[in-house]
Amino acid sequence: MKFFAFIFLAMISGLASAAEPSSSGLSDTLEERVKPCIICHRDADRIDRDAYFPRIAGKPAGYLFNQLRNFRDGRRYYQPMAILLENMSDEYMREIAEYFAAQPYAYLEPVVPALTPDEIKSVETLMYSGDPERDLPACSACHGEKLMGVQPTIPGLLGLPHAYLAAQFGGWRNGGIMRGQIPDCMSEIAKKLTQEEVNALVQWLPGLPVSGQSTGADALTPELAQRCRTILSGKEVTR
């Protein structure tokens, strides 16, 4: 009987809320819908230096959408994201990606890296010139001069926690847990780096202040546009 009464009440309140959305006190917004994301990917004022979770605000929408699909479809492995996204549609994930891309940055204050001047010099060389001998492109060639990413699918590298950066390099180098798109450029690049270089990179990057926007797609050289074409095209995957 109680159960019936409850269903009755629930139905009445359902009708009431349908007629008058504000009566539930809930706004029909995407902000309300992405609460499950915000618990980890915090707002700017609640960001936690020691947290593992990367900033997603202000990253290119195409990049965010690709990652959401990769998590859902098993090409990028992270259990909490895989479970959360299992029953999401492409349309809804694209909307969520665009929402976060348009959000103001929630970034960490820079941390001065504990690196020797030599280490800093070698990181800066990799960052802005690459190493032609090992066929390593400069990081800035893909991720933008300001390392803030390139529209629509290449992420910025600044304002990310050290632990997150280190984990991604670990994933790319060891394979298996990180199955990116094809060609999987970051896996190839990460495998050519030494462990010392990786350690220095992931300390150096959080030392830079977040500034500027991600740049337009025309900033890519034709060679790189060709190399990353499947990622840039954002090919839809059938489900």
Add this chain to the structure above:
Amino acid sequence: MRNLSEARLTSIWRIIVCVAGGLLSLVQMASAQPLTDSDTEQVRRGEYLARAGNCMGCHTTRGGEPYAGGRKLNTPFGQFVTPNITPDKETGIGSWSGEDFWQALHYGKSKDGRNLYPAFPYTEYTKVTRPDADAIFAYLRSLPPIAQTNPPHKINPPYDNQALLYLWRKWYFNEGVYQPDKSKSDEWNRGNYLVQGLGHCNACHTPRNVWGASQDDQLTGGKIMGSYWYAPSLISPLEAGVSEWPVEDIVELLSTGINSHAVTSGSMATIVRQSLQYLSDYDIRSIAVYLQSLGEKKGDAKAPRKARKMPEQVRQYLALGQEVYEKHCQDCHGQSGEGIPKIYPPLAGNRNVTMSPPLNTIRNVLYGGYPPATAGNPRPHGMPPYQHFIRDTEIAQVVSYIRNAWGNRGSLVSPEDVDNSRGSEF
């Protein structure tokens, strides 16, 4: 502005004409093929039936080619790997005849005569009619062939023994197409056929014995083999029996994933996304009518024990849970667990919260999740994953609290219960 819309209209007309022209030439091309209208009609019906049977759900890996198999099902008997059922000659079922397919679906025998393991639910599919089986086969034949070799099963001894499988079939497999019950309505019979046959709801919603056989045809619930979720009883009014729900509410839950008093999560949310949301109004209604008839009435169930006064220790434990609730849960689920219908499920009177085992609710707290995105609920609200933010002791406290607040009654949950509920196939 008018010019713009006129221009748009003109271009829309152009598109319509082009599409119509294209269709016409397609029809002409099709008529040149040996395919007849009844063939294409059969393929279309087969596609629908394959959805209803959710063949794709098992025969596709995450992000993989549809129907190319390769999904791994971990069971106490070993790991089964689903086969490629696209019409590729080498790696799929391209060399199969309609008769071979019928042998598999109806008798559980492979093309080479081997007995199939009942991880393939032929124990339910045997109820499927021959015309339906033929339509599904025609649809599978119409798919693009995908060359994909999947790894072999890894079955633990002694279960890898075909003689044992032979005995298993003797004991537990009853071959036979569904026979309608003439005393019942057409809807009820259609629902029964879909639930017990093609939809193979039994595969999850019946308890299994140590040999992995469904205990009987009763949908009395059980831990899902190869999954980490509990499939509730579809009979018991204490679990997911729906005898007291209006048919419309059952239809809404199964086709959209959410209604005013319940939401699907875990494996069931996936079934709604992959299969149930695509069923016709008649079929989903038939399922609802059948399920409604299955449920026991509340009065039939054991009368709940009279609420005793709680020992002080228990009261304190629940008070700790209430603190956690107020901090993390109340914003969405409300001060009195009333939730917001069709957005955040009510917890008061919610049988997913109170049922035993508490596995699903613990998992909802640990992992969160979004209800399935469906045509009826395309942009669902979700539940955050709390595994990184609340310790097991606090999860145990808060789950114990919601199981006993606002008139709910359920056993207390321990931190060990929380830890034992972990795990995922990802």
